[in-house]
Amino acid sequence: MKSGSVIKPFVLSLIVMPIAFAIVLAAGGRATADRFTDSVFAVMVLMEMVILWRATEARKLFSPTDAGHLTWSLIVGFLFVRLLGECRLLTLTFGLVDAKALESATAIRFFYVVALRYLYTLSDVFFIGALINTVRSYKGTGLKFELVSRDYVYIALVWIIPIVTYFNRANLGLASLTGADSYIPVYRLVAVFVGAIIATMCVAIRRYALQMGGGAVSRVWTSVVIAGIARDASFLALALLSSRWPSGAKFAEQWLLWTFAGCWLIAALRQQEVLPRVPAREYAPA
Amino acid sequence: MHSEMHKEIVDHLTPILGEATASNMLRHYCAKMQMRADELSAGHLPQLADAMKPMLAVWLGSAGAARVAQELAQLGRGAAAQ
Numbered sequence: 001m002k003s004g005s006v007i008k009p010f011v012l013s014l015i016v017m018p019i020a021f022a023i024v025l026a027a028g029g030r031a032t033a034d035r036f037t038d039s040v041f042a043v044m045v046l047m048e049m050v051i052l053w054r055a056t057e058a059r060k061l062f063s064p065t066d067a068g069h070l071t072w073s074l075i076v077g078f079l080f081v082r083l084l085g086e087c088r089l090l091t092l093t094f095g096l097v098d099a100k101a102l103e104s105a106t107a108i109r110f111f112y113v114v115a116l117r118y119l120y121t122l123s124d125v126f127f128i129g130a131l132i133n134t135v136r137s138y139k140g141t142g143l144k145f146e147l148v149s150r151d152y153v154y155i156a157l158v159w160i161i162p163i164v165t166y167f168n169r170a171n172l173g174l175a176s177l178t179g180a181d182s183y184i185p186v187y188r189l190v191a192v193f194v195g196a197i198i199a200t201m202c203v204a205i206r207r208y209a210l211q212m213g214g215g216a217v218s219r220v221w222t223s224v225v226i227a228g229i230a231r232d233a234s235f236l237a238l239a240l241l242s243s244r245w246p247s248g249a250k251f252a253e254q255w256l257l258w259t260f261a262g263c264w265l266i267a268a269l270r271q272q273e274v275l276p277r278v279p280a281r282e283y284a285p286a
Numbered sequence: 287m288h289s290e291m292h293k294e295i296v297d298h299l300t301p302i303l304g305e306a307t308a309s310n311m312l313r314h315y316c317a318k319m320q321m322r323a324d325e326l327s328a329g330h331l332p333q334l335a336d337a338m339k340p341m342l343a344v345w346l347g348s349a350g351a352a353r354v355a356q357e358l359a360q361l362g363r364g365a366a367a368q
Binding site for chain 1: 344
């Protein structure tokens, strides 16, 4: 699998998916449109399994003493914990575990439905670790990688997302793949703030990638940056649309998460294509 | 004013690291080796390639860095043969 063979179908899917959603909504109504969104989610979980596999392959390009090894280990940790969270959400979305009537739920079911959603937050902590290590790696080269004044404007804009979400927090529990519950707004507020930290670091890494002046490494990190920002924007879409158009909010969230997943797949593939010509182990140092 | 060798190294590294990083990195290591970029010749390449390995490893891993360093050293051998 090459990144070039993934990019075109992925971009096409980003265009086709909203059109398909609009057609399903017009033809079948809200319930059918929600089932369409659930199907997109199920396909995305499959894609996340592939991403985890490709990220594991990317990690193998680095020896344990390399800075990149820690970065990609943290990325693999992030993707693995996230995938666990996604599998949980899959069971709730398709009714394998009842996500409703939490007040009368057993402790185990309550833990499964409410507490385990923080797997996503845990995964984000791994991602933040990976981004911090990447920033340190760039700075550690001694070359000139630094933010410019425009980046601070972008960072300020990024922090508008959690602030707007906070002021619209009443909407955060209105739409969800599994139906609303009274605990989800707190999780989403935590997630959007953690997401803003991620997006802030992504802005910095995007600048460093730009300062590289192109090249294969820069393309890897550009994909990661788009993924990070799409994830954070998914919460903003939920906060802004949920009260007015719950089905649209669910779909917009899923579409942005699809963007997130696709960019991660491209990033993992691109990392393996940085030096495409011969297997790296042939040049393993003595 | 840069030497042909300088251009060749930058051209080799640009698809991987980008033009700016390739140029900055080369300038950085030329300064470390206490020479100007226009003085760079094929004879310097093995030492230069070896010195660059740790920084290349940041982005490419040790194995990838070793490979690119070997390719850079070979650029020097190719130039010497001509």
